[in-house]
Amino acid sequence: MNSIRSRLLLWQISALLVTAMVVSALTYRLALKGFNELQDDGLEQIAHTVLRHDETPVPAPTGRAPADPAPTYTTGSDGAVMEADSPLVAPADGEPDEGRFVSQIWSTKGELIYASVLDDGPPLQPPGFHFVVWGDHTWRVYTLPRETRTVQVAMTRHDRNQGTASLVLWLLLPMALLVVLLGVLIHEAVSRALRPLDQLRRDIGQREVAELHAVSLNDLPDEVAPLAHTLNQLLERLDQLLAGQRRFLADAAHELNTPLAAIKLQAQLARRAQAGERQTALDDLDAGIERAIHLAAQLLQLARLEPDQRQPTHEAVRLDALVRQAVAAFSAGADARGTDLGVVQADAATLVGDRAALRALLDNLLDNALRYTPPGSRIDVSLRQDADALLLEIADNGPGIPAPDRSRATERFVRLNQTDATGSGLGLAIARETAALHGGTLQLDDTPGGGLTVRVRLPLSSPP
Structure with missing residues (x-):
């Protein structure tokens, strides 16, 4: 069950039912106790009333001699005291009492003087309240002794329970109505509480793909507002991502158009x-094809660095060995231009990162240095290890980049020298994205004596 509404209803209504059953059980026990006490009080009041109206002795019924010996008693299996042998005594007027109570009057010698039933009724009990088994029923008996008389009043447990059952039914009926009413109110309350989520779902579900504006936070509950705020942040990032992709496609189409036209x-x-x-025309054609291939390769590298396409394979990379391999790969091109390209320092260092992306970073920085420095220049590559990071520097003595233009130089498709037809404006952008992918930074500085120094700082800790 994954529905919040169903879970809330299940837990709340279950709690309501359990509470109702506990309260009903307690109500029943308390009502039963109170009703029994009330009936006991009624038995006691009847006994006092019978005693007050029997101020003079009444002759014993015919057939029973006053001089009979006192009755004997036995104890039943449930602890009730019962008379072993008691003669039948009719009411004084000869007619039975059809009421729910049985009243008896006994002499101080234990002789039955009066009984309100045709048979003599329950046996005489000690003073107070008792349960007595007599005949086919269990009786609740109250015995009230005085100096000249003992009055005993009895009532069957069946009659007591009948009255209690009818009373308890009316006591529990309001509880049942309360459970039904509260169940309806709980259902309505849960539906109203979850209505903002339904509204948020409808708002998002009715949008088109391009409608990435923020959802309204007005009138949202405090529990839903953080969810909507986080959703707005996601929509904003998604909008920026799509806008960047649209710019990337437009710039890529524009940049590819030039070499393809050439x-x-x-x-x-x-x-x-x-x-x-x-032959000269074919050489120019080869150069144009080479530039288009280089541009397509850089576009592919840049596309792989997009946030939604990043799936780097992190492994332990010997960065000093990777630097030497990259420099060796560009040595032939540097020699052809008369450029002095070499490694001046390479500390042994291992970095957890994406080997292919790090090699692309080195290739683009070395390609930029060779492309934008005049023949006969010097390019020095160094790799140093600090306490918590690796510092990669590629320094040349070429024309460099003016300080105001350095922030723009790392943007995509930005070529500061518009007369240069060989570059694509993607090399530094790829290097910056690769450094960011590994949690590092890229910085452009002046080379002492003139030129440009590209400094990449990569932390030794695992990349995010």
């Missing part, structure tokens, strides 16, 4: 070129 033009020129000029 390739088409170079292919047409190569087709029309004379035999002596065809």
Whole structure:
């Protein structure tokens, strides 16, 4: 059962029923006790009334001699005292009492003087209240002794229980009505309490894909407002993500359009070129294709670094060995340009990260350094380990980047030198995203003596 409404109703109505049963049981016990006490009080009052109206002795009924010996008593299995042998005594007027009570008058010698029933009734008991088994019933007996008379009044337990059952029924009927009424009110209260969630669900369910504006927080309960606020934060991040993807697609289409148009033009020129000029045209066509391949590869790398596409494989990476491999891969291109590319320091260091992404970071930084420094320049690569981080530096003595433009230089598709047709403006952006993926930062500084130093700081702790 995953429904909050069903769970609330189940628990609340179950608690209501359990409480109602406990209260009903207590009410029944208290009502039974009170009713029995009331009936006992009634027996006592009847006994006093009979005693007050019997101020003079009454002759014993015919057939029983006054000189009979005192009756003997036996004790039943339930502890009740019963007379062993008691003669039958009719009422004084010869007619039986049809009421619910049996009254008896006994002499001080234990002789039955009067009985309100045709047979003599329950045997004489000690003073006070007792339960006596007589005939086919259990009797509640009250015995009241005085100097000249002893009055005993009795009532069957069946008659007592009948009165109690009718009373308890009327006592429990309001409790049953209360349970039904509270059940209806609880159902309505739960429905009203969960109505904001239903409204929130309808609000979100009726939206189109592009409708990512925040949901209204007005009139929301305190328990629902944090959920709606968190949902608004998610919608805001999702809107930013989709907006970034739309910008990325637009910029990628724009950037790809230029090299593809150049390739088409170079292919047409190569087709029309004379035999002596065809080789030059084909070289230009190869360069255009190479630039398009490089741009497509960078776009793929950047797309893999998007937040919704990040699925890095974290492993222990010997970053010093990875730096040497990257520098060796670019050494041939550097030698062809007469550029001095080398590793000046590489501390042995192991980093938990994505090997492919870290290699892409090094490749893009080295490619940028070679691409934007003039032939004959110097590019120094160093890797140092601090107490809690690794510091990777790639320093060149090229033209550098002015301080006001450095924040823009790490944005996507930003080329500060618009006359350069070989770059795509993605190298530093890829490096920044890769550093952020590993919990690090990228910073652009001046190289002493002139040039640009790209400094990447990577923490040694596990990336987020």
